[in-house]
Amino acid sequence: AQRVTQPEKLLSVFKGAPVELKCNYSYSGSPELFWYVQYSRQRLQLLLRHISRESIKGFTADLNKGETSFHLKKPFAQEEDSAMYYCALRLPTTSGTYKYIFGTGTRLKVLA
Amino acid sequence: EAQVTQNPRYLITVTGKKLTVTCSQNMNHEYMSWYRQDPGLGLRQIYYSMNVEVTDKGDVPEGYKVSRKEKRNFPLILESPSPNQTSLYFCASRENSGGATDTQYFGPGTRLTVL
Numbered sequence: 001a002q003r004v005t006q007p008e009k010l011l012s013v014f015k016g017a018p019v020e021l022k023c024n025y026s027y028s029g030s031p032e033l034f035w036y037v038q039y040s041r042q043r044l045q046l047l048l049r050h051i052s053r054e055s056i057k058g059f060t061a062d063l064n065k066g067e068t069s070f071h072l073k074k075p076f077a078q079e080e081d082s083a084m085y086y087c088a089l090r091l092p093t094t095s096g097t098y099k100y101i102f103g104t105g106t107r108l109k110v111l112a
Numbered sequence: 113e114a115q116v117t118q119n120p121r122y123l124i125t126v127t128g129k130k131l132t133v134t135c136s137q138n139m140n141h142e143y144m145s146w147y148r149q150d151p152g153l154g155l156r157q158i159y160y161s162m163n164v165e166v167t168d169k170g171d172v173p174e175g176y177k178v179s180r181k182e183k184r185n186f187p188l189i190l191e192s193p194s195p196n197q198t199s200l201y202f203c204a205s206r207e208n209s210g211g212a213t214d215t216q217y218f219g220p221g222t223r224l225t226v227l
Binding site for chain 1: 204
């Protein structure tokens with residue numbers, strides 16, 4: 001069955017330290033993966049998508065098909081990075097659209 | 113301003129009393145979706161719709177209904193709510209381009225408590 005696993009519920013790091021939020025997926029096809037972020041009192045929003053190979057707010061994520069992972073990384077954490085992060089897998093449906101499977105989320109706390 | 117709106121934002125109700133949570137988007141998006149967010153379970157997709165009059169089940173559709181009579185609206189209906197439907201509900205929309213660059217836009221959430 002398709003699944004997205006985020007093993008850490010909470011990750012605390014000090015400001016300036018590197019951050020890695022883990023995401024593993026289970027899917028036999030070619031995965032399309034996303035990271036969404038929810039800052040305090042704000043709406044859930046897209047952070048980045050694997051296909052774009054982009055860096056947003058200093059975050060990057062590389063798809064590793066061998067390890068079925070899509071970990072989110074940032075070399076130097078900032079206090080404003082504190083938020084809830086969700087990894088999501090987009091799956092094609094037989095009706096020609098997509099459905100989404102989200103992980104359980106990881107709360108990142110960046111300590112001063 | 114491009115956005116997704118939900119109403120009500122907070123709702124306390126009793127078991128069995130039918131309720132509707134509305135969702136509206138002003139971006140002319142074809143795709144709309146409902147999620148519930150529960151501690152330890154993350155977001156789970158309830159229903160989605162790829163266009164008017166076209167809806168399909170997500171991972172947790174039991175106990176819910178949806179309709180898509182207009183492109184901009186996608187109400188979530190609980191015919192007979194039960195306490196296990198106490199949750200935080202999010203509506204989202206995106207263009208149904210199917211491209212890898214799609215972005216889902218989320219509403220502010222509706223916190224539902226069923227007593």
